[in-house]
Amino acid sequence: MAVKEKKTVTTSALEESKPRNKQEARRLWMLIFGDILVFLIFSVIGRQSHGEDTGLTAVLKVVWTALPFAISWFAIAPFMGAFRRELMTEPRQMARKTGFAWLAAWPIGVILHFVFEQHLPTVVSAITFGLVTLISNTVLLFIWRIPFAMTNHTKDLQARLAPRKK
Template identity: 85%
Template sequence: MAVKDKNTVTTSAIEGSKPRNQKEARRLWTLIIGDVLVFLIFSVIGRQSHGEDSGLSAAFKVVWTALPFAISWFLIAPFMGAFRRELMTEPRQIARKTGFAWLAAWPLGVILHFVFEQHLPDLVSVITFGLVTLITNTVFLFVWRIPFAMTNHTKDTQAQVAPRKR
């Protein structure tokens, strides 16, 4: 739904995320798959740091550990604008939106983690696990999403400077 305000047109975060062409669709799917991989990597590292299984034989456990964070991310981040088309080529904007979106999604991810694990944690566990999750996933999302936007920006800039040969 478009909203007109003083000669500018803005769209909802979800509408602004819908791809308009094949290149945008490919970028959106690449971003989604990369985000899923971020949560899986976080899960593998976390499980290894706690001496838990994390190899191929433990694939289900790795996915189960990552799932609460991925669910919270994909429920909240789209509404926070973290998948908007214009972010795909703007490193600063993607970093800003990613940070705010993860900050909003993070509490739900931590709550869902303890629900999935059927574990009632003490306050110290919630705080330490919560802070580690907040910081680590913020870094991982930045390490993935900022270079993604930089690469797309470079590709678009090069395409404008040197049009394709036929």
């Protein structure tokens, strides 16, 4: 008796993130750059709220503060599908994937933050800092990523509707 082999096509989140053309490559790099800016903005806001230096002389300190969160985001988010091609033009899917990816990356970022700072937090400060980090970065990522997808959606729609030159 012959056994039929079932062929399933699976594509990883990383494969679905690879750009197929220059426009997709540009969008991916813009998304990455914007995500980096989000973590730097979070760092500046956090440092200012604690009365820490954020001026030009503190650039390395700002980067150092942002680094644990960026590391966790870029280590986890691609595998969670937060950089998939189809997200670049789909605001709802972008929001959903971004939220789940940050929820997965967030605890690692908080742990790395305390490791980078060589600081053992109290339970209360860990919970407080963790929740502020979770909520703040979720909001900042949404503020950046959802309009990014909306803009790309609009551009693609306009390009499809525009009369073609012969």
